Amino acid sequence: MKKVIGYSFLLLCLVALFFAWKFLGSATAFNESKKYLYIYTGNANQKAVMQSLKDSGFLKNPGLFEMVAARLDVWKRLRPGKYEIEKGSSLLTLARKLRNGSQTPVNLVITKLRTRKDLAALIGRKFETDSATMFAYLINNDSLQKFGLDTNTVMTSVFPNSYSLLWNSGPQRIFRKLHEQRTKFWTAERKQKAAALGLTPEQVHTMASIVEEETLRNDEKPTIASVYLNRLKKNMNLGADPTVKFAIGDFTIKRLLFGHINSTASSPYNTYRNKGLPPGPICTPSETTIDAVLNAASTDYLFFCAKPNGNGYHAFASNETDHFKNAKAYQQWLDSLNIR
Template sequence: MSELPELKKSFFARWGWPTFILLLLLGLAGLGAAWYVLWKPNVKPSAFGPAYLYIRTGSGFAAVQDSLNKYELLRDSSTFAWLARQRGYSHHVRPGRYLLAPNLSNSALLDKLERGEQDTVAFVLDAFKYKPQLARQVARHLEADSVSLRRLLQDNAFLQRQYQLDTTTILTLFLPGPYRLFWNTSAQQFLDSAAATHRRFWTAQRRQRADSLRLSPTQVHVLASIVQRETAKKEDKPVIAGVYLNRLRRGMRLQADPTLLWAIGNFGVKRVLNKDKLVDSPYNTYKHKGLPPGPITSANRQSLDAVLKPAAHQYLFFCARPDRSGYSDFAETFAEHKQNARRYQHMLDSLRILR
């Protein structure tokens, strides 16, 4: 213990107090610099809600720097760049969408980026009628571009191998509703996620119901897509599903107007004309018996369950009510149906709706 005082004496004897004070100041300055670079809050608070850093797949550190600078996310980008180089982050850039909490330090931000602790994207997939509409929706929320998704949706061999569906039936894979995925999800990963959602929906109980109706899950989706286009009313969906199932059992044509509108590519039509019924398409259910080859929209859970639990009745016809309530009038005979249809046509005439 006697050596320590002697060491102090020898130090001060050789260097003196001024040197000691200088070294102390330099040490404190070093600690201050380290705090400034490592732990000082550096992420700017945003006045427009949460701030996110998007790093595209395959991007390098230069792209990360460009994004940070372009959107002015940091108070001092030079200290972040210096620390990133010292830690070798430039060789371990991981893509994703990262939430930048206000006042995050350089060290904490790098920890987040290096570990790939990205934030998920929550979005609602709306019902769609055509593949390009699906691709555009997905591209608005995820890194996967619409071109790559459309390419996969047109690859028959891939779709059959991966999902046992083809380019016509692939739209039955998608259930409208909420999704939560990483932003850098690829086109195939999105399809895999949709397939997983599809599998969860098709429980053993739902498959048994489909079997009891002598329908496959794909056929249920196709019929549900027609029901969905016919009405938005929850109460009418099972009744309309029952009408179409009654017609299928009797070998009658479905004569579903929405399938004609899909065939002519115009869902804005209010009045279906006789010339529409002549369109040459497998979706023309006035010409062809049975279900069309694929869905005319992505059916939601409510429409699917309406087909799986149809109302029991003897109706074979229905027509929109003339009160424009969105509900339908149902009939067992064609004579009754003609009366209902005539009232609806009179309403269209009174409003001068010709198409």
């Protein structure tokens, strides 16, 4: 009798170990360190998820997972999102992750963008929402009104930074996250500095976008900003090459010609033909560049031109005679390089 009890106990232990191995041991069937399961809005159901698991080859035994998920009420609590599955994860770990909606955040990294379409395309590659839906949001004044923005100034809420969001976040939630950075940046002190310049935060951002396109040298950004501020004070055209390139839609142009300026004469972004700042930014300037505008140098410069050595710095002038000399030296340097 004791032997029978002993064998029965041993059998139960073996069965328990078997199921523990099945449920708590490695259940993944891929070689990568991790893979992602995407559950789309409208497809957060048992059939769609099981089909995705089978098609992707995530698990060794999808059928057993389906049983575990049912026992843990996963299907009743399933939510759309992006879920990370690490190599060696157990069925129980995955089931709990889906049941608890433990999504893996998406890291949206914004560096330099130039247009609303650029932003929409980036978001469309990173999130469930597609670029067309995001772009429609960015050109809808009704959507932007709550943020105090319009379709021209919308990009003044886009700062180069890294933003953590859930994959299934919609356009409004994504944009609200971006706008939070703008709100954080524009402190009372910075707003006071903008007002002292006679500019709104949106106008400062727009000017900074021009400065951003003019130079990569942080140490000369306050000086370039001073040139544009001086021109505004004198009611001169800004005459900024990058704004014409923006109007054309081609930032690869190395040498701006009169043909480029004339062909975009009707564009409000052509600052050779229109006085004042353009209606919105031409790129997403860094916070450093925005601060360079807010803390612009005190100069009498009205002109600047790239130096003929390719080091990225500029020669500044307070009168046309000196500027033409600088410009001629630069044009001759371009000619020597056969840049047309």
